[in-house]
Amino acid sequence: MAQSKLTIDGRELEFTPGETILQVAWRNGVRIPTLCYLKDATPTGACRICLVEVKGARTLVASCALPAAAGMEVSTDTGKVHTARRLNVELLLSSGDHNCLLCEANGACGLQALAYEYGVQAGRFLGMTQTYPIEQDNPLIVRDFSKCILCGRCVQACNEVQVNRAIGFGYRGARAKIVTAGDRAYHLSDCVFCGQCVQACPVGALTEKKARGQARTWETSKTKTTCPYCGVGCQMYLHTKRGKIVKITAADNQGPNFGRLCVKGRFGYDFVHSPDRLTTPLIKENGSFREATWGEALDLVAAKFKEIMASEGPDAIGGLSSARVTNEENYLFQKLIRSAVGTHNVDHCARL
Amino acid sequence: MAGLAASYGSGAMTNSIAEIEDCPVMLVIGSNTTENHPVIGTVMRRAVLHKGAKIIVADPRRIPLVQDAAIWLRQRPGTDLALVNGLLHVILRDGLQDQKFIDKRTEGFEALKESLKKYDPATVEKITGVPAADIEAAARLFGAAERAGIFYAMGITQHTVGTDNVKALANLAMATGNVGKESAGVNPLRGQNNVQGACDMGALPTDFPAYQKVANPEMRARFAQAWGLASLSDKPGLTVTEMIDAAAQGKLKALYIMGENSLLSDPDLNHLRKALAKLPFLVVQDIFLSETAQEADVVLPSACWAEKDGTFTNTERRVQRIRKAASPPGQAWPDWKIIAELGKRLGGSWGYGGPAEIMEEVAKVTPSYAGINYQRLEELGGLHWPCPDTEHGGTCVLHVDSFSRGKGLFHAVEHAEPAELPDEAYPYTLTTGRILYQYHTGTMTRRAVGLEDMAPECLVEINPADAQSLGLANGDQVRVASRRGEIQAKAWVTERVGRGVIFIPFHYAEAAANLLTNPALDPVSKIPEYKVCAVQVAKAA
Ligand code: SF4
Ligand code: SF4
Numbered sequence: 036m037a038q039s040k041l042t043i044d045g046r047e048l049e050f051t052p053g054e055t056i057l058q059v060a061w062r063n064g065v066r067i068p069t070l071c072y073l074k075d076a077t078p079t080g081a082c083r084i085c086l087v088e089v090k091g092a093r094t095l096v097a098s099c100a101l102p103a104a105a106g107m108e109v110s111t112d113t114g115k116v117h118t119a120r121r122l123n124v125e126l127l128l129s130s131g132d133h134n135c136l137l138c139e140a141n142g143a144c145g146l147q148a149l150a151y152e153y154g155v156q157a158g159r160f161l162g163m164t165q166t167y168p169i170e171q172d173n174p175l176i177v178r179d180f181s182k183c184i185l186c187g188r189c190v191q192a193c194n195e196v197q198v199n200r201a202i203g204f205g206y207r208g209a210r211a212k213i214v215t216a217g218d219r220a221y222h223l224s225d226c227v228f229c230g231q232c233v234q235a236c237p238v239g240a241l242t243e244k245k246a247r248g249q250a251r252t253w254e255t256s257k258t259k260t261t262c263p264y265c266g267v268g269c270q271m272y273l274h275t276k277r278g279k280i281v282k283i284t285a286a287d288n289q290g291p292n293f294g295r296l297c298v299k300g301r302f303g304y305d306f307v308h309s310p311d312r313l314t315t316p317l318i319k320e321n322g323s324f325r326e327a328t329w330g331e332a333l334d335l336v337a338a339k340f341k342e343i344m345a346s347e348g349p350d351a352i353g354g355l356s357s358a359r360v361t362n363e364e365n366y367l368f369q370k371l372i373r374s375a376v377g378t379h380n381v382d383h384c385a386r387l
Numbered sequence: 388m389a390g391l392a393a394s395y396g397s398g399a400m401t402n403s404i405a406e407i408e409d410c411p412v413m414l415v416i417g418s419n420t421t422e423n424h425p426v427i428g429t430v431m432r433r434a435v436l437h438k439g440a441k442i443i444v445a446d447p448r449r450i451p452l453v454q455d456a457a458i459w460l461r462q463r464p465g466t467d468l469a470l471v472n473g474l475l476h477v478i479l480r481d482g483l484q485d486q487k488f489i490d491k492r493t494e495g496f497e498a499l500k501e502s503l504k505k506y507d508p509a510t511v512e513k514i515t516g517v518p519a520a521d522i523e524a525a526a527r528l529f530g531a532a533e534r535a536g537i538f539y540a541m542g543i544t545q546h547t548v549g550t551d552n553v554k555a556l557a558n559l560a561m562a563t564g565n566v567g568k569e570s571a572g573v574n575p576l577r578g579q580n581n582v583q584g585a586c587d588m589g590a591l592p593t594d595f596p597a598y599q600k601v602a603n604p605e606m607r608a609r610f611a612q613a614w615g616l617a618s619l620s621d622k623p624g625l626t627v628t629e630m631i632d633a634a635a636q637g638k639l640k641a642l643y644i645m646g647e648n649s650l651l652s653d654p655d656l657n658h659l660r661k662a663l664a665k666l667p668f669l670v671v672q673d674i675f676l677s678e679t680a681q682e683a684d685v686v687l688p689s690a691c692w693a694e695k696d697g698t699f700t701n702t703e704r705r706v707q708r709i710r711k712a713a714s715p716p717g718q719a720w721p722d723w724k725i726i727a728e729l730g731k732r733l734g735g736s737w738g739y740g741g742p743a744e745i746m747e748e749v750a751k752v753t754p755s756y757a758g759i760n761y762q763r764l765e766e767l768g769g770l771h772w773p774c775p776d777t778e779h780g781g782t783c784v785l786h787v788d789s790f791s792r793g794k795g796l797f798h799a800v801e802h803a804e805p806a807e808l809p810d811e812a813y814p815y816t817l818t819t820g821r822i823l824y825q826y827h828t829g830t831m832t833r834r835a836v837g838l839e840d841m842a843p844e845c846l847v848e849i850n851p852a853d854a855q856s857l858g859l860a861n862g863d864q865v866r867v868a869s870r871r872g873e874i875q876a877k878a879w880v881t882e883r884v885g886r887g888v889i890f891i892p893f894h895y896a897e898a899a900a901n902l903l904t905n906p907a908l909d910p911v912s913k914i915p916e917y918k919v920c921a922v923q924v925a926k927a928a
């Protein structure tokens with residue numbers, strides 16, 4: 036077993052072959068910051084923030100891309116490491132228009148967090164940027180390349196996590212940017228609007244259009260729930276501000292979706308706050324509906340059911356339950372029809 | 388799901404979603420997975436990309452997953468059974484079956500073997516239109532795999548032979564020993580979020596919770612006792628289709644519909660409208676004033692999923708929580724509360740404190756949910772049933788040591804043509820389904836900014852060669868008519884469909900595909916043949 040051990044900051048730690056230094060560190064509670072590392076995707080080493088010192092190596096190494104090896108001695112907390120990380124944060128911050136106060140990601144930005152941590156001010160390397168207009172021709176995703184740090188997380192999210200193959204790196208040098216095939220707008224490309232790239236973006240370059248201006252991160256609360264659409268049952272967080280859903284993100288680290296969602300789950304929530312929602316019981320009189328109280332409506336239903344049960348027998352009544360509502364509600368519904376009405380005329384519409 | 392229950396004793400997905408990533412060979416048949424179960428589609432694609440898995444897609448349409456497939460079999464709509472029998476014919480002919488598994492764990496093999504003799508690749512090519520060489524290649528790939536999984540959806544079940552289609556798939560999996568082990572199995576992908584749960588909870592005329600049969604007097608006695616009654620009715624109940632017929636005949640006097648927009652999802656819309664109009668008393672409980680609700684005598688407003696607590700059971704039998712994040716609008720109530728308040732007025736004890744308490748009662752009468760409660764769901768995030776007690780961690784793989792019914796049962800099933808075939812008057816085959824950006828009858832997605840923008844109108848998919856002979860250009864308005872009705876919509880000229888085949892999504896009320904579809908039912912599952920009917924197509928005047 037001796038071969039599968041290395042030391043990080045003086046602690047002897049075990050690893051399984053294939054694990055990177057970053058993974059071993061994180062598993063053991065050693066903090067190494069990174070902007071480009073994305074779970075479930077091949078490491079790219081693009082952001083150069085996860086640099087560590089490895090004894091015997093000539094330069095600092097990107098811990099996300101280096102497999103752990105037996106006997107390795109790694110230091111994550113040295114002056115050299117911090118100087119390099121600070122410099123890289125400064126470079127990233129200066130490479131675009133990072134006006135935090137006007138950014139959607141304010142408070143939820145990986146780069147901003149590192150800037151605070153390393154006490155970095157923007158502006159030391161001004162003039163290194165190529166700017167692009169903000170792309171917002173589609174209804175769901177806003178792309179602002181002036182904030183893009185080219186970490187490649189969106190590319191990994193799209194190609195390796197979701198395998199939708201809609202975006203990649205395009206152009207070279209200072210003109211480098213993330214493009215769809217043919218550099219078309221998102222809605223004219225192969226993009227299926229799963230929004231995984233938005234969820235992966237550590238800065239404010241990719242944001243949910245519907246969420247813009249709705250709430251600042253610290254004003255929202257998160258409620259974990261299950262997607263209401265298809266049978267996959269993805270786990271998700273509803274981000275709400277004063278009882279209104281402002282956005283939805285995937286719950287990480289657990290099945291069935293392990294951090295992924297599709298377009299319906301991520302963006303299909305507007306119906307909740309639709310003005311068309313029913314808000315009061317309705318009773319039809321002379322061909323049109325009038326508003327009613329719960330007492331009135333339920334008394335009427337019960338009286339009609341009892342009348343029919345008495346005159347025609349319970350089998351003249353039927354109930355259609357729903358594949359849309361909860362288990363508890365389905366259970367109660369069939370119990371109602373079977374025990375209180377007294378018939379087995381109960382089904383749901385899913386066979387249709 | 389009746390087919391799978393007859394073969395194995397349980398109609399649910401045999402394996403879990405997470406296992407798909409390690410599934411080396413998959414047969415995806417009658418499932419447009421990346422559009423209808425997108426995150427499962429993602430897991431399949433990850434299996435190909437990261438683990439070198441091979442996918443066999445069998446679908447009349449060039450669905451997006453074809454791009455990731457090792458082999459694509461384009462069968463003529465309604466010939467899935469012949470195709471699957473053809474695959475198994477080759478597997479047996481070449482000795483690729485798992486004889487040990489067959490001998491030890493199954494029954495009925497000899498009869499099956501006999502029945503498969505006539506499904507040689509040349510014959511199957513004639514029935515299905517799939518080249519014999521492709522059938523051979525797919526059979527060898529599937530048969531030689533150490534583990535292989537089958538995934539299907541409505542493309543298999545929405546046929547008059549839907550139940551037999553499923554039995555054929557169950558045969559294929561058993562004969563190759565692909566049941567009861569990880570990353571394999573037979574996996575029906577359920578369309579709506581909680582179809583599995585609705586069935587588990589006994590929202591079926593024949594079944595109490597956990598598929599305990601109403602026909603069994605012992606079960607009736609057990610539930611009568613649990614619900615504080617002397618006895619329960621011994622008369623069999625009606626299915627949804629039968630209820631609608633009974634309403635049309637004036638036999639059903641009242642119908643209580645919860646949380647559905649059934650008008651648009653019914654196979655023969657005109658018939659349904661007439662039936663509902665004839666009903667003396669209709670109660671609809673919904674979040675919107677749907678087309679069905681407009682016909683109601685009483686409408687009860689309910690809270691939606693984000694406004695209440697509860698559980699859903701997903702397609703892999705995993706019971707998971709939903710949690711309240713917002714308040715219902717106006718006076719809307721959660722469905723459970725409405726039912727309980729109605730229950731109080733009809734008699735019985737209905738004083739539930741909330742969903743957690745209801746789940747405690749569910750666990751008492753539902754053996755497969757016996758170990759499930761809210762505290763455990765909080766800790767574990769979800770539990771796969773069967774979960775027989777509170778120490779049990781849930782079950783990802785079914786039928787590991789024995790089938791739910793004991794031995795797995797092979798069924799000799801024969802190809803039969805769809806109920807309605809194209810002819811001179813109605814020369815095209817219509818097949819229906821869903822698209823990525825819309826869901827079901829669209830009550831939710833059509834109100835979503837973005838989703839509706841990406842797919843605002845119904846597009847009729849038609850092959851370029853057919854379009855040419857009809858004088859149609861992309862974007863032209865077309866009139867599609869069947870013997871039951873007609874609709875107009877925009878043409879999308881695309882290779883996604885083969886010659887002679889038309890595809891229409893069923894989400895759009897203004898061009899309701901179900902005005903066209905054939906209500907012919909599978910005799911066992913009572914599922915209508917949404918996937919095949921005969922239509923005429925012409926450029927709209
Ligand atoms: S939304 Fe999804 S498909 Fe589109 S670019 Fe982003 S990750 Fe790719
Ligand atoms: S996010 Fe998409 S794949 Fe997941 S449950 Fe919802 S609809 Fe299905």
